Amino acid sequence: MADEVRKLVAQYFQFFDPPQLDLPPGDVLLRPVVQEALHERMFDESLTPLPPAAYRTRVLKLIVARIEEAIKDPEEDELNDNLMDALGVLVAQPKPSALELAQQLSHVKYTAPLQSPPTSDREVTTIESRGLILSGGTTGNRTWEAALHLGSFLASPAGESLVRGKRVIELGAGTGFLSLFCARHLGVRGVVSSDREPVLIENMRECVRFNYQGEGPFPFYPAVWDWGTPLEKTEELESFVEGEDLRFDVALGADLIYDTDIIPLLLSTVRDLFENYHVEQFIISATLRNEKTFQTFLDGCENNAFRVEALPFESTTSEEQNGFFHSTSIPIKTYRILKAQ
Structure with a gap:
């Protein structure tokens, strides 16, 4: 039963579009134990944090409709009372406007792809607004496909081995998804989650209480960093200082190359990471x-004598994914960039 609802629960907390949810078949949803599990794991008001009421309403209506379609004997098959009570409470709530929905900050919980052999789910909670555009036209207040792809790689044994025990810095972290995953589940020595937008840094700090397990220090350090300026050596980053320098072993970046105009500054920052922050490799x-835009970046790496290696990792198809769900309709590539020798 757990396998039958796990994928649905993971998609739900990642705010999958309701028509795209992988609902179990009707005969499975008819089982009383499955319906009670859905209530306990998706709609119980004691769960924290829950998706917005409008989203929960849409999903629960879909589930109830699927169950009702499957009922063949009304005397034998029935809807769970807790699910019906939850639906009644949800439909009675005021409906927010389209503008309110677009600006709404929500807690989004991502579940990593299953390990082999399976262990307990590895989850990360972020704060996002899917419709909010920040200053400069950036859309860092949501987690994009390239970050989910890179997260899937880091969730694999090969990816985890690149960051475990290392000092990590993420560029353009946005929601902090990758950095939070590293801090919570991948055993990093420490990770600095950097972005130029102060509002995103504050959101990341708020996320700590939903991800910290209360066992030892949580090695996650959000920091404002505007490329082209030095990263400030604050007291919070003291553990990354050796001698006079901030030092990192690995840098991460996802979906940084969306405009050719930003490529020269990104290349300069990569050089800065290698020369002044002692980074050994940059995973992008x-x-x-x-x-053509990405090829311009690769050509720039070659011109700077950086070594570029394509990592042999492909996301599984959307239908086969069981965690960090993301579209694969547009190719996503992952590279390791090493400093010039």
Whole structure:
């Protein structure tokens, strides 16, 4: 039963579009134990945090409709009272406007792909607004496909081995999804989650209480970093200082290359990471919306004598994914960039 509802629960907390949810078949949903599990794991008001009421309403209506379609004998088959009570409470709530929905900050919980052999679910909670555009036209207040792709790689044994025990810095972290995953589940020595937007940094700090397990220090350090300026050596980053320098072993970046205009500054920052922050390798994931744009970045790496290696990792198809769900309709590539020798 757990396997039958696990994927649905994971998609639900990641705010999958309701028609795209992988609902169990009707005969499975008819089982009283399955319906009670759905209530306990998806709609019980004591769960924290829950998706917005409008989203919960849409999903629960879909589930109830599927159950009702499957009922063949009304005397034998029935809807769970807790599910019906939850639906009654939800439909009675005031409906927010389209503008309110677009600006709404929500807690989104991501579940990593299953390990082999399976262990307990590895989850990360972020704060996001799917419709909010920040200053400069950036959309860092949501987790994009390239970050989910890179997260899936880091969730694999090969990916985890690159960051475990290492000092990590993430560029353009946005929601902090990758950094939070590293801090909570991948055994990093420490991770600095950097972005230029102060509002995103504050959101990341708020996320700590939903991800910290209360066992030892949580090695996650959000920091404002505007490329082209030095990263400030604050007291919070003291553990990353050796001698006079901030030092990192690995840098991460996802979906940083969306405009050719930003490439020179990104290349300069990569050089800065290698020369002044002692980074050994930069792992970057990019959605190839425009292959020419990304090729411009790769050409720039070659011109700077950086070594570029394509990592042999492909996301599984959307239908086969069981965690960090993301579209694969547009190719996503992952590279390791090493400093010039």
